[in-house]
Amino acid sequence: MDVEDFLRPTLIGLRSNYITARAVARHMVQRGSGVILMLNSGSGPAWTPPDVWPMGGTGPADAATESFMRYLASEVGPRGVRVNCLWTAGVKLEDDPLDAAKDMLNNMSMLRKRPTLQEVANTAAFLASDRGSGITASIVNVTSGITAL
Numbered sequence: 001m002d003v004e005d006f007l008r009p010t011l012i013g014l015r016s017n018y019i020t021a022r023a024v025a026r027h028m029v030q031r032g033s034g035v036i037l038m039l040n041s042g043s044g045p046a047w048t049p050p051d052v053w054p055m056g057g058t059g060p061a062d063a064a065t066e067s068f069m070r071y072l073a074s075e076v077g078p079r080g081v082r083v084n085c086l087w088t089a090g091v092k093l094e095d096d097p098l099d100a101a102k103d104m105l106n107n108m109s110m111l112r113k114r115p116t117l118q119e120v121a122n123t124a125a126f127l128a129s130d131r132g133s134g135i136t137a138s139i140v141n142v143t144s145g146i147t148a149l
Contacts, residue, residue, distance in 0.1 A: 001056055009061035017065055021083070025076050032080040035128045036072065040065050042087030042143060066139060073137035082136035084127050089143045090114040110145025 021036050028034025043055055044062030066085060073083035090105035092114040105114050123142045126132050 006057040006060075009057040010064050013061045013065050014068060017068060021068075021072055025072070025081060028081040029076055029079040034081045035132075036076075036081065036083045037124055037127060038065055038069050038083070038085045040085050040087055040139070041089045042139075042141065042146070069139075070137045077136055082127075082133070084132075084135060084137070085139045086120065086124060086127070087139055087141045087143055088115065088120050089146050091120055092116045105146065108146045109143065113144050115142050115144045 017038050021038075024034065024036060028036070040062045041058060042062065043059040044064075044066050069083050069085045076083065090109075106112050120142050123140055127135060127140060
């Protein structure tokens, strides 16, 4: 694998999260409240990539996003802004043509199903709401319990 290919997920992921977080955090800090949510596939803490597919730089990119989320949470938390991360993987779409991948991800999941887009949205809405007001610098796993992550 070329160095550029390996680094691409990290550079793109960190750049997009940083630019977005910087833009919104400035406004949220002035207001004294707000929630920044980041998405991640959850491969960051894995010791080895899954045998079923190569991950390349995805694991290091996910780890970098999680680290950035924690650092940002500690920086803006005292100013009333919370920062969290959602682990998502294999989100089920309505008309998904990837039957083979679906079966593989279903089998990897503790619930034997992939999370739906609605489940991910519901979790994001909870984290962004006052009901999730005690949660910051945290990762919420919305993968239906995919254990290879």
